[in-house]
Amino acid sequence: MRRAHVRAVVLAASLPIALAGGLAAVQSAPLAPVLPADRVDTVEPGALTVATAAVGTWEGEAVAVSVTAQGLSVDVDGRSVWTSQPASAFVTGGRGDVTWQEHRGYFWPTVQYADRLGEQTVDRVEVVDGAVVVTGALAGADGAGDEGATYTLTIQDRSHGGATIDVATAGATPLDSVALVSGRSAGAGVHGFGEQFADFDLDGRLLPIVVREQGVGRGEQPITQLADLTQNGAGGTDQMTYAAWSSFVTEDLRGLRLAADDPASHAFAVADLRDPAAVGLEVWAPSLSAEVVAGDDPTALVAAQQAGDTRAGMARWATRGAIVGLQGGTKEVRAELRTLLDAGARVSAVWLQDWTGQRVTEFGKRLWWTWQLDRERYPRWRRLVADLAERGIRTTTYVNPMLTDAAAKDTPGLRNLFAEARDRGYLVRRPDGTPYEQDQGQFTATLVDLTNPDARSWFADVIATEVLADGVSGFMADFAEGLPVDAVLHEGDAAVLHNRWPALWAETVRLGCERAGQPDCVTWFRAGSLGQAADAPLFWAGDQLVTWSREDGLASALLGMLSAGVSGWPLVHSDIGGYTSVNAYVKDYVRTPELLRRWAELEAFGVVMRTHEGNRPDENPQVFSTKGTARAFARMTRLYGALAPYRRAVVREAVDTGVPAIRPTWLVAPGTDAAESDTQFFLGSSVLVAPVLEEGARTVTVDLPPADRWVNLLTGERHRGDSRVTVRAPLGRPAAFVRADDPWQQRLRKRVEAAGF
Structure with a gap:
């Protein structure tokens, strides 16, 4: 029901797509021969020059900074929390720009540099107001031909342990990007950067840090190539994710993340892990603010990195039994649920994503994004919710941060939220001032402008009075990865705020739950930003293909959960059975009963056990399809329920400490x-x-x-x-x-x- 572009694969001309970016820009366009085929040469890390007067150790209020000809290290309470790569620049900068191609939530950045400033000098170190301040200059690789810049590195105590490192740059022509290059032991594993669906150890990779659709196939063939050819690059790559942010830990037991409260921390960034002795993080902003920590062991390290954060908790009801995805209307939901209960399933809630109505497009079955109950589809809704509640079963629904014109639904008395938001100036706009209507496949929708406090408050009221009406206990809070980078907002630059949009969405959702007066409200998100766990209790791993693969199937869901956990999402689960089903003609991608069962086995040991019918529910087996599938699923729900006391303890620890449950x-x-x-x-x-x-x-x-x-x-x-x-x-x-x-x-x-x- 969610993804706009996957309903069928239709052979059509492909849109040229390129990915380029990083501390060393790399371009590749295997499916787009019209694009330039040349490869931008790799820029090796620059050299470091340290003035004699800058060599020594300076002690601030709680940190000690040592500078030698080999580089810089930061100690807190006698422990090394950060060190540079020996004899190499640890601050670099660049001038240039990032251009974007976008299609239905897919964002492809191309980085072009005018100047690369990789040569660094350390000219002065001093203690100012308890902080250690390092100043110096940046220059081009050959020392000439590029206009230089100066930098100031301020290092001080982090109130919850570790240290903060703030980098500011200046020059006659401002820098467009700044990078902090951390040292690591040769080959020490690197983990994190949000929810990455690749090997848990990211060593050797170049990762664009951008929130976007994760792709269909992501390298699994033939579906990836077919999706690229027919859906404008929708196949994706193994770098693509709904939830990317600048946070990592290493097997040296050191960690770094950008500060969530600094706007520059959400700017487009690139992590360069190709040097086995370094981790480069380039942010497309003229400054950055980082937090660095260390730990005695990996668990202590992750806890140290998350220390001081506020994390939303999760109601106990969501962890006692399965949350079962059903749809089709009142009669169908009752019948499907009865099949599962008769088989002995333990059910905590039903998830009725089509509560707002269903529309049919050439891509398949979609939802009406009008965010009001479809009373024709769900007659006697209140009775349904009440009957379920009497059996100890909660009702949950679905919403996303976009609005579509309700006039097209032609339902008398239906509130037109799109028109309300448009008339109040609450919608994201195009440069010409009109609402930024985005193609969703035979209909359009527009994002509510979450940078506008009035718009955010208005939409929170919609959530409280419409989405959570009549005893509904929670919902899937979908999307939030698709803010166009050329949009005009009430406040701020869309290109900078693109990666922060999921956090703004989570704030809005939390406010809606509060206004509904529901302390037990449970919501789950797929798009992610730095600091989002403060408002969002639960996440899911996005839209996997209904296969087994490490690229985009069952195995990839596990990889994503492992990465997300050490990056700051303590509670993550996945759609049982996967979501994306495509008839690609050469192969019809449908889930098998075996895959459905194995996925349920994995999530029986998860945080939340939730099913999804997928985007082609009629073509894919469901947990209620037959008595056999119902019995098999019911057996796993009983196993899930048997772990409930232990799971509650694990969830409580995850919320308290930030150490993930998975x-x-x-x-x-x-x-x-x-x-x-x-x-x-x-x-x-x-x-x-x-x-x-x-x-x-x-x-x-x-x-x-x-x-x-x-x-x-x-x-x-x-x-x-x-x-x-x-x-x-x-x-x-x-x-x-x-x-x-x-x-x-x-x-x-x-x-x-x-x-x-």
């Missing part, structure tokens, strides 16, 4: 062979899960961290720790383990046995 093995067992795996995960620190990620597999291999013994949670079998074992994992019996001496082991085993395992 954890890579690296967080729990660093320095072991198991730590390298990104095909298994921990729920909290006790339960290790090895999901089946390959079609047809009936066994799974798991790397067990050191321990005396590990106990299979479902079978009771014991395995020696610090070993790689292959265990049986038939359908309906996922592989999960707890240390034999873990305090939760016996309690969880008893609960799982009582659930029928």
